[in-house]
Amino acid sequence: MNFMYKVAQFFQGRYGIDKFCYFLIILYCVLCFANIFVRSFILTLIAVIIAVYTIFRVFSRNISARQKEAEIFEGVYYKIKYFFMNIARHMSQLRVYCFHKCPHCKAKLRLPRKKGKHTVCCPRCNKDFKMRVLF
Ligand SMILES: [Zn+2]
Known part of the structure; x- marks a missing residue:
C-alpha cells in the first residue's frame, strides 16, 4: 500500500502518454524491427534517441511545452492523413x-x-x- 502511494506520488504532475507518445513508440518499434534486417548503428542510435525522448515526455513536468509539441504533431498528422484520404477518395472516383x-x-x-x-x-x-x- 505504501509502495503504491509512492508510485502515485511520483506520477502526480507528470505529463503522461498522449497520441504523440504512441506515435513515437510505434516509430521506435518499426525502427527496431527494421534494424533486425539492416543492422545499422545509426538506426540503433535514432531508435535509442526516440526511446529516451519518449520517456522524457512521459515523465516531464513541463506540461505546457509537451502540449505545444502534441499540438504541432496533431497538425502535421492531420495534414498527412488528409493528403492520403484525398488520394484514396480520388482513386475511388476514377472509374466514374x-x-x-x-x-x-x-x-x-x-x-x-x-x-x-x-x-x-x-x-x-x-x-x-x-x-x-x-x-
Ligand atoms: Zn477556370
Missing part, C-alpha cells in the same frame, strides 16, 4: 469521373467520364476549353 485542371485558372475540375472530345465550361472562371477523354 475524370479530373482535369482548367488551363486558365488552374482550378481542379471533376468531370463525368465520357469517351471523346468535349468542350468544358469552367465553373470558376466561366471560360471554355476543349479536352479529350481517351478511356
Whole structure:
C-alpha cells in the first residue's frame, strides 16, 4: 500500500502518454524491427534517441511545452492523413469521373467520364476549353 502511494506520488504532475507518445513508440518499434534486417548503428542510435525522448515526455513536468509539441504533431498528422484520404477518395472516383485542371485558372475540375472530345465550361472562371477523354 505504501509502495503504491509512492508510485502515485511520483506520477502526480507528470505529463503522461498522449497520441504523440504512441506515435513515437510505434516509430521506435518499426525502427527496431527494421534494424533486425539492416543492422545499422545509426538506426540503433535514432531508435535509442526516440526511446529516451519518449520517456522524457512521459515523465516531464513541463506540461505546457509537451502540449505545444502534441499540438504541432496533431497538425502535421492531420495534414498527412488528409493528403492520403484525398488520394484514396480520388482513386475511388476514377472509374466514374475524370479530373482535369482548367488551363486558365488552374482550378481542379471533376468531370463525368465520357469517351471523346468535349468542350468544358469552367465553373470558376466561366471560360471554355476543349479536352479529350481517351478511356
Ligand atoms: Zn477556370
